[in-house]
Amino acid sequence: MTGAGRIFLLDQKTKKAILLDRIAAGSHFIVLFLIVLTVVSFGKREIAGLLPFLVYPLVMILLGRTSFALLLRIYATVLPLFFFFTLSNLFFARDRVLLFGTREVSEGLVMSLSLILKGSITIFSVLSFIGLKGFRGLLSALKKLHVPDFFVMILSMTARYITVLLEEVLVMTRAYLLRASGHKGVYWKDWGPMGGQWFIRTYKRGERIQNAMDCRGGQTEYALSLLEEKTGAAGILWILFWLLFCLFMKGLLPPGGLL
């Protein structure tokens, strides 16, 4: 599996995460949402204010079960996207100069750095959440937040089978290319038949999965009921802690805290 597809490898759950596992997926999700929202709400030229928010993904990674190496690899595949988006800043906001400490730097550079920082915090937070709770955790949270059942079910099937379906595409194109004496890629005229075949394969697979469900009673609401989790005190504390953290860092609390 290559590139961003590695995100599915995060869903391994090979290690235990004793502290963070006590907190329900729903609570984790709310904190994740809170952090991302706060980070995104910072101004375009903000850098220093963002730095403390690196603590959140750091905690999630250190106390979680995510392999840092894998995270970095996924991150590396999306990093070029950022550069692409920030490039314009570098070119267009070059004339104005800001004071950064005692040095003068162009506004464009500051804006780029700020954007990269925001993006990085968001990505690491989301990835470490998936590494901790898996896609199942994500769905569990969505269910808690009253996302409609049929939608959760579709997402669940997508998360389960996207790797399988991508593999079929891979197998089909490989089989095609092995017989395609030398030329690179799939000819335009063959896209139709290939797509059609992929559709039939997917459809047949869908049928067999339906069969597998039918053989075991077939009612999908039970699959959904398995996703239900109690919030619990640990979850509430977790949310409260990060809520105060965010408010404090945004300067919405007096410096002395609440005490």
Added chain:
Amino acid sequence: MTDSLLHIHDLIYSYPSGEPAARGIEFSLMADEKHGIIGPNGAGKSTLLQLVTGLLTPDRGSVRVGDMIMNRKNRQNIRRKLGLLFQNSDDQLFSLTVRDDVAFGPLNLGLTPDQAAEKTEQALKAAGIAHLAERAPHTLSGGEKKSAALASLLSMDPEILLLDEPTAGLDPRSRRELIGVLGELSHSMIVVSHDLDFIWDTCPRVSLLHEGRIALTGDTRTLLQDRELLEHYGMELPLQFQQCERCGAVKKLNTGTIS
């Protein structure tokens, strides 16, 4: 014939495309019997198992399980007694974690969440994969997937296990482990396979499916050593009995089960 656990009478089925896949199958499974069904690719083995579980409806003939004759109304009740292991485990494991998948069947049987959880743990242990409970199916190896799929059947306490090519795609070690796990189970089972060594190790009785009919039934020890007979039906001796081409010696005459 009345004391058989499962009885198939004059089963005839053609696919909508017109391909006849069952042409009058007669078959009985006794209580506690482990019965192999062998036959070359396309003999109709998978079709037979789908007819037995009611996933396909026969054009003619009947399937009786216990004292129930399969019809539209009692199909679900009959399926509760049967555990069909699919040829492709990816079709069978539709949940996001192994534990969810194993728990799906018991919940559908109407067990409380606690009872279902207990059944789930037992089944995971019996299949030897308690340590994989939290894993996502797509991160498992082929052998692990097969065991997980087996666990998802065992948690429903089926009376009869129906295994479709259980060793297809397994490496020798996973194959041996599967033989070990199946050897521990006391269920009646039908094992469909063209892996004759595997049948030799797991099933005392065997039937040969040829062009949609049961051509022969007998003791595994006798039938699977009859080279002429097997070759007549398009199969070869189990590997362990094939002669060494250079010295003419039989590789290994192993009459016990591999442990």
